[in-house]
Amino acid sequence: xxxxxxxxxxxxxxxxxxxxxxxxxxxxxxxxxxxxxxxxxxxxxxxxxxxxxxxxxxxxxxxxxxxxxxxxxxxxxxxxxxxx
Numbered sequence: 001x002x003x004x005x006x007x008x009x010x011x012x013x014x015x016x017x018x019x020x021x022x023x024x025x026x027x028x029x030x031x032x033x034x035x036x037x038x039x040x041x042x043x044x045x046x047x048x049x050x051x052x053x054x055x056x057x058x059x060x061x062x063x064x065x066x067x068x069x070x071x072x073x074x075x076x077x078x079x080x081x082x083x084x
Contacts, residue, residue, distance in 0.1 A: 002017070004022055006018065009022060018032055043059075044057070045058060046059070
C-alpha cells in the first residue's frame with residue numbers, strides 16, 4: 001500500500017497522496033506541514049491565583065465570576081458577601 005507523500009510519514013494514503021492527518025491539515029490550513037505551536041500557559045492575573053488562564057487573563061473561577069456578576073473578582077479564596 002502507498003505511504004504519505006510527506007517526508008518521514010509512513011501512514012497510509014487517504015487522498016491526494018497524503019495520509020488522513022496531512023490531508024486534513026491541507027484542507028484546513030492550505031499546508032500539509034501546518035502545526036500550531038503551543039503557547040506557554042500563563043497564570044491568572046488575580047493576586048495570589050496560580051491557576052491557568054481561561055480567557056481575558058483570568059482563570060476559570062475568576063472569569064466566570066466576573067461574567068456572571070459583572071464585577072471584578074476578588075482575590076482567590078474569598079467570595080463577596082451579600083448583605084442580609
